[in-house]
Amino acid sequence: MxxxxxxxxxxxxxxxxxxxxxxxxxxxxxxxxxxGGEDAVIAKGEKAPNFQLKKFGTDETVDLRDLEGKGVMLNFWATYCEPCKDEMPYMEELYDKYENQGVEILAINLDSTDIVVERFLQEYGLTFPILRDESGQVMDLYQIGPIPTSIFINPEGEIVEQVRGALTLSKLDGYLQQITPE
Amino acid sequence: MRQINCECGHVNPEGTVLCESCGKPVEGNQHIDGNEGEQLLNMRYDGTARRSQTYNRTVVDKVWNFFSSVKVGVWLIVTTVIASAVGTIFPQEMYIPPNVDPATHYQDQFGLLGQIYYQLGFHNLFTSWWYMILLAMIGISIIIASIDRFFPLYKILKKQKPKRHETFMKKQRVFGRTESEDVDIERFKQNLKKQRFKIFEQDGHLLAEKNRFARWGPYVNHIGLIVFLIGALLRFVPALYIDEFVWVREGETAVISGTEGKYYIENKDFILETYDENDERFQDAIQNQGAPIPKNFQTDAVIYERVDDIVPGKEPELEVLKEASAKMNQPIKFEEFALYQASYQLNEFSEMTFKIHDKEDEDTNYGEFTVDLTDPKTEYELGNGYNVVIENYYPEYEMNDGRPVSVSKFPKNPAFVFNLYPPGESEPETSFLGIGANIDASGDNQYKLGLVNFDVRDVTGLTVKKDYTLPIIALGGAIFMIGVIQGMYWNHRRIWLQPKENGVWIAGHTNKNWFALRRDIGKAVEGTRIEEPVDQFEMKS
Missing domain, CATH: 1.20.5 (Single alpha-helices involved in coiled-coils or other helix-helix interfaces)
Structure with a gap:
């Protein structure tokens, strides 16, 4: 019992x-x-999802996967976004220096017409690569809310930092240093 | 485990209120069901030991007992109901205008209360973690409370014996003594059988019982609720449930959100039909409304499947899957998805045609050109020596510190800065043109540009749905309903008969509808010389 x-x-x-x-x-x-569902894919330490976009003004396409081994900065912007206008010159200023060190700056534009982008580039004298995401697919993929938003990806292809809002020159410099290959 | 030996010889587990075998009240346990000092017995769960109220040793037991309590369950439900009601006082965040900051919106619109509402997080109540946890706790409470009550009840009703203790008989609500030498027990049994009672016998004691299955109604009902909740829970799994939205402009092809880039939709045409104002049948209604009344919203569309490797951003290779129209409540269905007509925007500019004329004379015409607003060219050669260069384009212009800027990429309020090169000239004439604005930059232009024509297009908004959880939710609802019917339309009735030296005792019990039980007994005692028992509860009051 x-x-x-x-x-x-x-x-x-x-x-x-x-x-x-x-x-x-x-x-x-x-x-x-x-x-937590929404930020599951895009988060610090996650692998940055691949995409392919055309470089503005050329027929050349850029595959994110092909850039592994380099640090990559993605900057989502548009001509109708005021804070974007402030930070574009900083990217232009630092682009050459970091390109030599193996960091690629890709500014992904979300406008729908070519002419506004062309005029903007002329006005600001920008020379670094601009990618066009007319359909907004890459923006959706990276779950971009308000612009500008910048994403910093290290040479291993992992997201190191996601910054919402405009960057200052010194902050941009700091983030780019973080993703510079050794 | 302490055990209780009843005088009938049955061994009851701890916490028993009425002996499992003979029904005799167990001394010292009557407080559990509140029987102390009462004339009638509380018959819930037939006085069996509910385990939750007996074992309370480990943490697991304590958690289990917490959820097993009906009192706790009721409080959880009351709390949830109150919280849900509070969530409807002001609009939830998803229903406020999309371009306002909720931090200030609630305060501006609803004052101090609105601010408190926002700061306490009620603007996102129905998706907040604590609301989800409340719902989950109700679910857990339902499961545990059911387990703790169903099994003991099932067992005791299976185990019950016809031979009952005198106290048990006397303390039933329906009870009667008959003192007579010749009661016709056989006739009594026959009468009961005619009324579909099942008869059990033990040493001359009788138990007649029918519709025991009605007692399982609440538990079937709870199983339905749990299935329903699980169905709702599965909506978080994207493989089973998708609820997205897609905007497509006429003539454009867009990827369908929620399909991971596999399917595209082309908007051939968006149609908005209204009721005919000249039709007598509708005239009154239209006049009352003061505006046209829509009759049909429709998107004629082509659905494509992407056949190459899916790389977001890459130019897709598309194959036509089907051509169809989405109307209200008549979605376009393809594979596991359905597209519902949900929204629209009319009359977005798509093309604008301008002509060059003398500044002073609008009737002159030096040539026309048409600007496609989805892709304006930088330069338009008119063929007669006149050239127009688009110096700047603002899809939705606003003035900001005296300078035009665009606030979006959609041509809702387009404006241009044109440089006009007359034949042979290398210095352009600059002018700014928008809707309702035509400004000569230098003030001494010879020519002027004028808008002569424009084309508009519509934008359609479609909801993208995929739902595999609906059958599960429907099944839960059906089981729920079966449980309700089972418990509502049938009543569990029991009648006990105890032979005495001089006559018989009769007691009856039902879980509801006492009147019908007494009628059953009334029919059963017909012609048996057994006296009809009385309702002791009614007698008392």
Whole structure:
């Protein structure tokens, strides 16, 4: 009698623990997927998803995957975005220096017509590569909300930093240094 | 485990209120169901030991017992109901205008209360972690409370014996004594059988029972709820549920969101039809409305499948999958997806035609050119020596510190800076042209540009849906309903008969509808010389 009672008790404990664990698991799943779902792909330490875009004014395409081994800065911008206008000159200023050290700056433009981009480049005298994302697919892929947003990717292809809003010259310099290959 | 030996010889587990076998109230446990000092017995779960109220040793047991409590369950539901109600006082964040800052919007619109509402996070109540946890706790409470009650109840009803203790009989709500030498027990049994009672016998004691399955109704109902909740939970799995939105302009092809770049849609035409103002049947209604009343929203579309390797941003290779129209409630269906007509924007500029004329005389014409607003060229040669260069283009212009700037990429309010090169001239005449604006930059231009024509196009908004969870939710709802019917339309009825030296005792119990139980008994005692029992509860009041 005593032994069977003990066994019963043990069985009950195992049953209750298992039920509670399963239910706790479901709850954690629900809460995590409802709260954290959106930033799952684009986060520090995650692999930057691949894309392919045309360089503005050429037929040349750029594949992010081909740039592995180099540091890559992605800057999402548009001509109708005021803070973007402030930070473009800083990128122009630092582009040559970092390109020699193996860092590529890719400014991904979200406008829908070529002419506004062309006029903007003329006005600001920009020479570094501009990619066109007319359909906004790459913007969606990187879950870009407000622009400008910059993403810094190290030579291993992992996202090191994601910056929302305009950068200052010194901050930009600091982030670019972080992703410079050794 | 302490055990309780009943005088009938049955060994009951700890926490038993009424002996599992004979129903005799177990001394010292009557407080559990509040029987102390009462004339009638509380018959819930037939007085069996609910495990949750007996073992309370480990943390696991404590957590288990917390959720097992009906009181806790009711409080969880009340809290959730109150929270849900609070969530409807002001609009949720997803319903406020998309381009306002919620931090200031709530305060501006609703004052101090709005600010408190926002700061406490009620603007995102239904997706907040604590609301989700409340719902989850209700789910857990339902499961555990059901497990803890169903199994003991099932077991005791299976185990019950016809032979009952006198106290049990006397303390039933329906009870009666008959003192008579010749009661016709056989006739009594026959009458009961006619009413579809099942009869169990033990040493001359009778138990007649029907519709025991009605007692499982609440548990079936709870299983339905759990299936329903699991279905709702699976909506977080993108493989099973997608709810996205896509805007497509007429003539454009866009990737369908939520399909991971696999499917594209081309908007051939967006149609908005209104009821005919000249039709007598509609005239009154249209006049009341004061504006045209829409009759049909429709998108004629082509669905494409991407056949090359999916690399976002890369020019896709597309194959036509189907051509179809989406109307209200008649979605375009392809593969596992459905596209519902959900929104639209009318009359976005797509083309503008200008002509060159003398500044002083609008009737002169030195040539026309048409600008495609989706892709304006930098230079337009008119063929008669006149050249126009677009110096700047603002799709949606606004004046900012006296300078035109564009606030978006959509041609909602287009404006241009034109450089006009008359034949043989190398110095251009500059002018600024927008809707309702035509400004001569230098003030001494000889020519002027004028808008002669424009074309517009519509934008359609479609909801992208994929839903594999609906069958699960429907199944949960169906099970829920079966449980409700099972418990509502059938009643569990039991009648006990105990032979006495001089006559019989009769007691009856049901979980609801006592009147019908007494009617059943009334029919059963017909012609048996057994007296009809009384409702002791009604007697008392």
């Amino acid at each position: 005593k032994e069977s009672t003990l066994k019963k008790k043990q069985k009950r404990l195992i049953f209750r623990s298992a039920m509670l664990l399963v239910m706790a698991g479901l709850v954690v799943f629900a809460v995590v997927s409802s709260l």
